[in-house]
Amino acid sequence: MPEPIVNMIPEQWQSLFQLLAAPISWIPGMQQSLLTSVLFSSSGWVAGLSYIFLLFPILLWISGVWCTQLSLYTLPFRSGRIDYARMMLLAWWDAALAVWTFWVGMGRFLVLIMGWVFTLCRLAVKLIAEAGRQVFMLPFTMTGQMTRSYFQPGVPWIAFLLLVFWCLLEAIIFTYTLFPTVTEVLGGIVGAEASPITAPVLFIFLFLLIMGSFACLQVLADAMKNREYKYLVQMIVVELFVMTFEVMFLYRELVDAITPWIAQQTGEQFQMGVVFTLSLATFGWIGIRGMTWFLFGQFGTPPLLAFISRRPLVQPQAEDAQVTQITAETQNWWRAPIEDFKQEIGWLHEKAKELLEYLTLPFLHVVAAALNFAMILVASRPAFSIPFKSLNEVLETRENLVALYFQPKKVSMDLVPKKLDT
Structure with missing residues (x-):
């Protein structure tokens, strides 16, 4: 005591x-x-x-x-x-x-903590390895998804963009070749130098004409496909006029621009006449229009006409199916992350309660x-x-x-x- x-x-x-x-x-x-x-x-x-x-x-x-x-x-x-x-x-x-x-x-609690640490470390290693693999495979995955989505029925956007780009390119080339002639003609008509806006106006005019040329080819192809013979004869005549106009005023000027180069290469011994120049311009128009038409023109012209006329770019059924699929994906994109979050929260609550029991029960005893x-x-x-x-x-x-x-x-x-x- x-x-x-x-x-x-x-x-x-x-x-x-x-x-x-x-x-x-x-x-x-x-x-x-x-x-x-x-x-x-x-x-x-x-x-x-x-x-x-x-x-x-x-x-x-x-x-x-x-x-x-x-x-x-x-x-x-x-x-x-x-x-x-x-x-x-x-x-x-x-x-x-x-x-x-x-x-x-x-002892069980300490073993459990060690197991959790080991499991989390292994999970971290797996996540890092998976992240590295995903980063490495990202270009291939994106390419595969883009390819898969592109080959689904829908608007041929690549053909449409190539057609617009080609029309712009032809308009730029013909604006360059025709600008001196147009400037000279306008100067003789008005008796003064051409306005600075002549080149932009000429470019827009030629751009619309070139797109109209592809539109005429599309109408001619539809007439041949549907076997509308009366309409087909009319479209052939119209297409001849279109070809004549483009050959005379566009492709002839392009051939005249390269004539000095041809004469220089032949030592001034070869002189092209009017018939040869027009024939070369005609063959050039047929070749260029044929190559561009079969490559992308026949696929890009219908969306261009539909865009100008405000018509559906795809068939209504395919459009409805595509819109329905997109709407469903838009409405349901958040459900999967929320469900995963709920499952993770439930798992965390369960494991936290289990860990709390492992920690408190020994002391409570x-x-x-x-x-x-x-x-x-x-x-x-x-x-x-x-x-x-x-x-x-x-x-x-x-x-x-x-x-x-x-x-x-x-x-x-x-x-x-x-x-x-x-």
């Missing part, structure tokens, strides 16, 4: 006090030595392991010893001493089981065993049933604690003294 407490007792009562305090006088020294060995360790690793694996079992041991020794003072006043002793022995059994469960639970000692000392009954199977079982024990109260003993009526009859 500590000396300050003994010195507070009068000297004549000290021997009796020491005799009465003999059951608990040795506990403070034992308590101090155990806590000192745990709290003041030689190294950090030893201190950490002692705090994790020894501190709570030692606190349970100290609380059990205090409650057991203090219960000795209450034995003379208890009715059911045999049951009380049995509950106290069972409490020590539960304490040993709680300590063993504490150590096993902490020790705390429950210590409270059982105190409740047996105070109320002669334990409060918890050890071991706990889940965290929900621990949370439900509050109802048991609320229901735990002292019931007054019923006194038999035979023991009550009867009043004397007066």
